[in-house]
Amino acid sequence: FGTMLQPYLAAHLDRPVLWLHGGLSKARRDELVDRFQNDTEPMLFLLSLKAAGTGLNLTAANHVIHVDRWWNPAVEDQATDRAFRIGQSRNVQVRKFICTGTLEEKIDAMIERKKTLASSVVGTGEDWVTDLDTHQLRELFSLDPVAVS
Secondary structure, eight states: OHHHHHHHHHHHHTSOEEEEOTTSOHHHHHHHHHHHHHOSSOOEEEEOTTTTSSSOOOTTOOEEEEOSOOSOHHHHHHHHTTTSSTTOOSOOEEEEOOOTTSHHHHHHHHHHHHHHHHHHHHTTTTHHHHTOOHHHHHHHHSOOHHHHO
């Protein structure tokens, strides 16, 4: 998808559009990241979701746009986090393109369900302990009489 999008955007926006994907060598990836991070001219940097997930620091970015959604919300979050690194001095806006009535919309609904489920399971933390009364706390931390005998 990025292979088609890169020349289209470059022609219509009349500015450089970089394209990083998993088929590039480490040296080429580093070169593209360095150019994006240090160039004074605003540019676009297309990254495949999986290739953008690890090892990149993109604090020059202030917009993240997910065009091709992924089934796993953690993959998207990790790619988004490339712009939210130490050294980021600007607000970063994150957008997700979703076409109504398409597979993308169904994937988005599934991702939101997964996030809701994850936050209900993982997000509770230790708050439940503060909701217990004194009797419940004693029961929780007392040894069962059978175990003591």
